[in-house]
Amino acid sequence: MTPANKETRRTVLLSTATHLALGAFGIVFIVPMLWLILASIDAHASWGLEWPHFSFINFRHVLTGSLLHSLWNSVVLSVVSTAIASITGVFAAYALSRRRIPFKTPLLMFILFSSGVPLAIMIIPVYEMFSRYNLLTILPTALFLSVTSLPFEVYLMKNFIDAVPKDLEEAARIEGASTFQVLRKVVVPLAMPGIAAASIFGFVNSWGSLVVPLILINATNQQPAPIAIYTFLTVPKPEYGNIAAYSLIFCVPVFILYSVSSRLFREGFVLGGGVKG
Amino acid sequence: MSGIRFEGVWKLFEGSAVVSDLNLDVRAGEFIVLVGPSGCGKTTSLRMLAGLERPSHGRIFIGDRDVTDVPTGERDISMVFQSYALYPNMNVYRNLAFGPRVRKEPRATLDARINEVAELLQIKHLLKRTPAALSGGQRQRVALGRALIREPQVFLMDEPLSNLDAALRVQMRAELIRLHQRLEKTTNVYVTHDQVEALTMGDRVAVLKDGVLLQVDSANDLYEHPSSVFVGEFIGSPKMNILEGTLSFSGDSCTVEVLGVRADVSERVAGRLREGVVSGPVLVGIRPHDLFPATGSTGESPAISATVDISEHTGAEVFATMETGPSRVVARLPRVPTPDRGERVDLAFRAGAVHLFDRDTQLSLLDRGTPSRRTSAPADISQQVR
Numbered sequence: 048m049t050p051a052n053k054e055t056r057r058t059v060l061l062s063t064a065t066h067l068a069l070g071a072f073g074i075v076f077i078v079p080m081l082w083l084i085l086a087s088i089d090a091h092a093s094w095g096l097e098w099p100h101f102s103f104i105n106f107r108h109v110l111t112g113s114l115l116h117s118l119w120n121s122v123v124l125s126v127v128s129t130a131i132a133s134i135t136g137v138f139a140a141y142a143l144s145r146r147r148i149p150f151k152t153p154l155l156m157f158i159l160f161s162s163g164v165p166l167a168i169m170i171i172p173v174y175e176m177f178s179r180y181n182l183l184t185i186l187p188t189a190l191f192l193s194v195t196s197l198p199f200e201v202y203l204m205k206n207f208i209d210a211v212p213k214d215l216e217e218a219a220r221i222e223g224a225s226t227f228q229v230l231r232k233v234v235v236p237l238a239m240p241g242i243a244a245a246s247i248f249g250f251v252n253s254w255g256s257l258v259v260p261l262i263l264i265n266a267t268n269q270q271p272a273p274i275a276i277y278t279f280l281t282v283p284k285p286e287y288g289n290i291a292a293y294s295l296i297f298c299v300p301v302f303i304l305y306s307v308s309s310r311l312f313r314e315g316f317v318l319g320g321g322v323k324g
Numbered sequence: 325m326s327g328i329r330f331e332g333v334w335k336l337f338e339g340s341a342v343v344s345d346l347n348l349d350v351r352a353g354e355f356i357v358l359v360g361p362s363g364c365g366k367t368t369s370l371r372m373l374a375g376l377e378r379p380s381h382g383r384i385f386i387g388d389r390d391v392t393d394v395p396t397g398e399r400d401i402s403m404v405f406q407s408y409a410l411y412p413n414m415n416v417y418r419n420l421a422f423g424p425r426v427r428k429e430p431r432a433t434l435d436a437r438i439n440e441v442a443e444l445l446q447i448k449h450l451l452k453r454t455p456a457a458l459s460g461g462q463r464q465r466v467a468l469g470r471a472l473i474r475e476p477q478v479f480l481m482d483e484p485l486s487n488l489d490a491a492l493r494v495q496m497r498a499e500l501i502r503l504h505q506r507l508e509k510t511t512n513v514y515v516t517h518d519q520v521e522a523l524t525m526g527d528r529v530a531v532l533k534d535g536v537l538l539q540v541d542s543a544n545d546l547y548e549h550p551s552s553v554f555v556g557e558f559i560g561s562p563k564m565n566i567l568e569g570t571l572s573f574s575g576d577s578c579t580v581e582v583l584g585v586r587a588d589v590s591e592r593v594a595g596r597l598r599e600g601v602v603s604g605p606v607l608v609g610i611r612p613h614d615l616f617p618a619t620g621s622t623g624e625s626p627a628i629s630a631t632v633d634i635s636e637h638t639g640a641e642v643f644a645t646m647e648t649g650p651s652r653v654v655a656r657l658p659r660v661p662t663p664d665r666g667e668r669v670d671l672a673f674r675a676g677a678v679h680l681f682d683r684d685t686q687l688s689l690l691d692r693g694t695p696s697r698r699t700s701a702p703a704d705i706s707q708q709v710r
Contacts, residue, residue: 212409214405214407214409215409215411217374217376217396217409218403218405218409218411219422220376220396220397221374221375221376221396221397222397222422222423222427222470222474223397223398223423223426223427224397224422224426228426232411232422232426233411233413236413237412237413
């Protein structure tokens with residue numbers, strides 16, 4: 048056997064092994080998804096993967112009453128927390144990007160690290176505080192969720208704002224624009240992909256949050272969808288079809304947002320032509 | 325109609341002076357060019373005038389108004405950036421309308437005004453396009469248009485042509501001059517590192533080096549009477565030959581010995597020699613245009629024997645680097661016959677065109693155009709300067 052042949056054989060073997068390994072991982076990921084889809088349209092769904100008795104009955108069951116209300120609660124919780132985090136985040140990121148702030152680098156490091164602090168550390172004192180001031184409802188919880196996603200959002204947006212050329216801001220200032228006008232008309236439109244990405248991060252963070260609303264929201268009629276899914280499993284004989292259908296509906300916004308965000312990232316900046324390349 | 329005045333303006337960055345004691349008066353309606361190598365402080369000076377940087381010391385006036393502490397948006401200026409700084413998220417029309425809109429100028433006249441400016445700059449057909457869909461020259465025009473919309477007191481330009489290709493640059497240069505003649509009420513401050521641009525465009529040219537204003541003069545005076553070796557070398561292309569020489573006086577006549585020959589420069593220095601100049605070593609500046617094959621006519625120096633090393637054809641003329649004794653000089657040679665490498669040529673210079681500089685201070689020994697600048701910094705500033 049020539050060395051060249053040996054080399055080819057090695058490459059083929061290696062690539063086959065890689066594909067097999069990836070395939071195995073793929074199956075691990077695809078099976079639960081497949082179960083979710085098949086069980087959601089199966090009138091007699093069980094925990095096993097099987098060919099469905101095709102029906103939309105599960106969807107009809109879950110899109111009623113308190114379950115539907117829980118989805119609405121999730122929308123309120125996520126939209127409010129995303130709005131708060133994104134708006135305050137833009138101001139913070141702009142200041143961190145453009146202004147001279149003492150100890151800016153350590154401050155940025157602190158912000159980045161604080162995005163990694165486990166919720167478990169904070170949740171008990173926060174519960175104490177919320178319960179003392181009678182805040183164990185949905186809107187204060189949205190505020191708390193926005194705070195948990197804020198550090199990472201600020202950091203992400205700051206990097207995008209850094210990339211907006213200073214000349215553009217200076218040109219606007221010479222024309223007589225105020226700082227707020229500069230931010231609104233020049234910086235925000237140009238950093239929009241970053242702001243959108245950060246907002247999507249914040250939204251998904253709140254949307255999927257289970258522990259925080261579970262602890263911080265008292266009233267059952269204010270609890271969001273993840274708690275509803277959790278409740279499905281607390282009965283002796285879970286309705287697997289309903290769980291699957293509800294979970295599938297719950298996933299839809301996340302799927303949509305991820306596809307939007309990937310398009311945003313592909314488009315990237317719209318800075319072309321503004322300043323020299 | 326407003327002039328501009330810099331009064332003892334300093335700009336310090338981390339203890340070192342980027343602009344040192346800048347004193348400059350620009351007349352109303354004048355087109356002044358700030359020129360110098362990179363890092364000379366010309367852009368910083370412009371940015372201080374625009375209000376984008378605050379001077380560390382000194383005052384800046386536009387007309388009679390002290391604008392040192394006036395926010396940039398209230399200075400009634402327009403600026404064209406080197407990068408053009410067009411808003412990429414807006415089309416050309418909205419780029420032009422940005423200023424009037426943020427200043428809340430009446431909408432009724434805006435359309436007409438934009439059309440007028442667009443017509444003047446021939447960009448009317450581009451109003452709906454975004455900057456990304458424009459060529460370099462078109463972007464340049466839009467940037468210019470955005471500055472013109474304001475009808476400012478002062479028009480600032482920071483190397484606006486440096487991103488254009490050579491042919492377009494020459495064309496835009498001519499258009500900018502025409503534009504200035506049309507808008508004669510506006511005072512223009514133009515920053516460039518290109519001495520040709522400076523000489524062709526400026527009513528007056530201010531030469532800066534290392535943050536110090538060396539000389540402000542018309543193009544002609546800068547060329548004829550450089551105040552220092554630096555200005556002599558910086559202005560004019562190819563650059564001036566600077567040579568070691570000896571100045572001697574005997575009776576009424578004055579001679580300079582340079583490149584191994586002695587030439588009578590009495591006429592050149594008559595009545596212009598600065599006080600206190602005595603016989604001794606000097607630096608002699610001879611422009612390549614004034615150094616050519618000897619013809620033996622009056623006003624010429626004695627012949628200097630030289631050998632051609634490298635010759636550069638510039639179209640109308642040939643400039644050759646020549647070796648003569650220990651020195652290398654650039655001289656103007658005829659186009660035909662093309663000088664060959666190693667060819668021997670007898671050179672002579674125009675004695676009436678030599679420039680004399682002090683060997684230590686490098687300042688001109690002749691009286692016209694010496695810089696009038698303070699020799700020492702104000703006490704509080706010199707302590708801050710490393």
